[in-house]
Amino acid sequence: MVLCVSNITWITGGYADDGTSLEPRPELVLTDGWYLIRAQVDAPLARAVKRGILRIGRKLGVAGAYVRISVNPGTSGELMNNNQLSSEKKDPAEPLEAFHSVKLIISGNSTHLAPWHAKLGFSPGPCISTLHSLTPDGGIVAAMDVVVVKAHPIAYIAFSLDENGVQTREGPMNASEEAAAHERWKKRWEIEMSKLRIEFEKKWNRYEGYLQRLERRAGVDEFRPSQDGSNFPLDVIENIYDELEDPAQAKTVLADLGKFECGSLARYIRNRLEKEKERAGDDLANEVKHVCPPRNVRNFRIIVVQDARTQRRSGHRKALLNVWDVLNLSFSEGTSPGSFEIGQRFMASTKLISASDPDFVSLGHELEANSPKLVDGP
Incomplete structure (x- = not known):
């Protein structure tokens, strides 16, 4: 306005x-x-x-x-x-x-x-802003009309949190380096997942052993669930189940149980194992996140641009435009995602300006993939 x-x-x-x-x-x-x-x-x-x-x-x-x-x-x-x-x-x-x-x-x-x-x-x-009018302390750039002069290769940065909760990053990396980093993470994930799966199976096997002993002592074929309904509330059975978590004292705990206690605990363990095996996939996925967190990788591409139109001065000034999540961009059918061609014209906006060379401005760090709008082709 x-x-x-x-x-x-x-x-x-x-x-x-x-x-x-x-x-x-x-x-x-x-x-x-x-x-x-x-x-x-x-x-x-x-x-x-x-x-x-x-x-x-x-x-x-x-x-x-x-x-x-x-x-x-x-x-x-x-x-x-x-x-x-x-x-x-x-x-x-x-x-x-x-x-x-x-x-x-x-x-x-x-x-x-x-x-x-x-x-x-x-x-x-x-209202279009031109590159010669931008300053480092001038705030956001609402709209620019620029033409692509050069496009650098797509790069990647991996973000992660250390043990103190501080964000660190790896990169920038090119496509081959990112593929190698992803392969290393995938191998580690598979190893950790295999370890967790073995731990889960060990626990299930241990409780299935308890289950067999309890059913033999209770005479499960003749055991009627209604017999223990009032004598052994659910919280009592859950407390006994928790005591079995320690294999060292499990033998003593099982030896002190009566026939009806064995029957109630056997039924509880069987139901618990069935539910745990049903949700094993989700539980494993949640557990592995703690030892091998999923990668947080963002892709970006730096393109060199200059003004597509100016008012009083010729557009000799160039700028580095950092486009985040560039692989989400596709301007026409048949082109690969994130591709830019020399001579393409864009209407773009950005949030952050930094400058050191008076003839070369870096517009970056905050230009998202949904910001550029293709105005014209080469």
Whole structure:
């Protein structure tokens, strides 16, 4: 949308999270020609105000903005700390009554100067950010129109948690390295699963041995379940079953049981074994997760892009675009997932900007596979 700067006020006072005093910073009052709204700006926009580039009467193309609502609004220009600001409030408010309680949060990377003749209000298309206008501290990039210059191979990163719960990662890896890492994990998983299966079978065999002894002592053919219904409640039988967990004392526990106790315990063990064997697959899968956790692998691809369209400057600046989960992308039938071709044009958005070389920007780390939209082919 296109908004006009109606006023600029300076906020003084306040403290940062580390306790240091905050420098005076500008706050804009924007209008769509009908209503006014205050706008909180970031560092690049504040610098533009100080340099006189952003001043009263200038029109701005804004994208990716969001509204922040104050629970305890103050007067215009009054500083509000983070505890007073909330976006949880959902109740609608009249525009004329919400001036002191609502702020529009805008970022430098998604805001640009609009021409004097631009129509105020919502635009028919998105406000496009160009690479030469991006800054490291300029926040999100709502929309870019870029063309692919080069595509690097698909890479992989495996994330895992160590014994202290700290996330570690392995990689980046190429396709062959990832296949080898997956094969190593698969072999370890099979070994651990085999160990657990042997432990389960040992336990079942041990309890089946108890079951045979109990049935022989109880005379299971003549044993009637109703005979022990009131004498041996379920919790008593469960306690006896728990005592059998220790093989060393199982012989003594079984020797002290009477005929009807043996019959009740035999029936309980038989039912318990049947249920455990039915859910053995799920139990084994849950157990093996603790000793050999499933791999958390994400794929990505870095492509080199440049502006597909510019306004006043030629598009010589290039950027590295990091596309996560690229194997989920397929732009046309017959193409392999995650493939990019030189000359393809995309409408893309990203969340994080980092830069070191003024002529080469890295847009990365947060561009998801569902962000790019193919505009045109090569």
